Amino acid sequence: MGNMGVDYVDPFEKQNRFYGQMKQDYLNGNIKNPVYEPYFNWKFKKGSLFSKVEAYAMMDAASDELDELYRKHPDAFSAIPQCDNNDVWCHYRLFKEDAYMVSYLEHLDAEVSELIVSGIL
Numbered sequence: 001m002g003n004m005g006v007d008y009v010d011p012f013e014k015q016n017r018f019y020g021q022m023k024q025d026y027l028n029g030n031i032k033n034p035v036y037e038p039y040f041n042w043k044f045k046k047g048s049l050f051s052k053v054e055a056y057a058m059m060d061a062a063s064d065e066l067d068e069l070y071r072k073h074p075d076a077f078s079a080i081p082q083c084d085n086n087d088v089w090c091h092y093r094l095f096k097e098d099a100y101m102v103s104y105l106e107h108l109d110a111e112v113s114e115l116i117v118s119g120i121l
Helices: 009-028 034-044 053-071 091-115
Strands: none
Touching: 009 034, 009 091, 034 053, 034 091, 053 091
């Protein structure tokens, strides 16, 4: 079966681009809520893993912020845009200027939740 005109993109390359942009936005002060500091310290500064209490505080904050962004962009889920395989944020484009933030918050929430569910925290 051919690739049907779609170029293969290494998923680890996409992941690295995502984390690279997330880290840059964090370092530039674009992710302002201090409740996420333990996550970024662990993720990018190789600090110690945050506590379960901190994890729940981050998940609560992410949920609240995501609710606000979803309400701000009610049509963001109305259509799935045609995606270029290289576009890490394709599915977030309808969030316009908030595309990166929505992707970061959804990712942070999912990763922190997984640490709790898996018993690591």
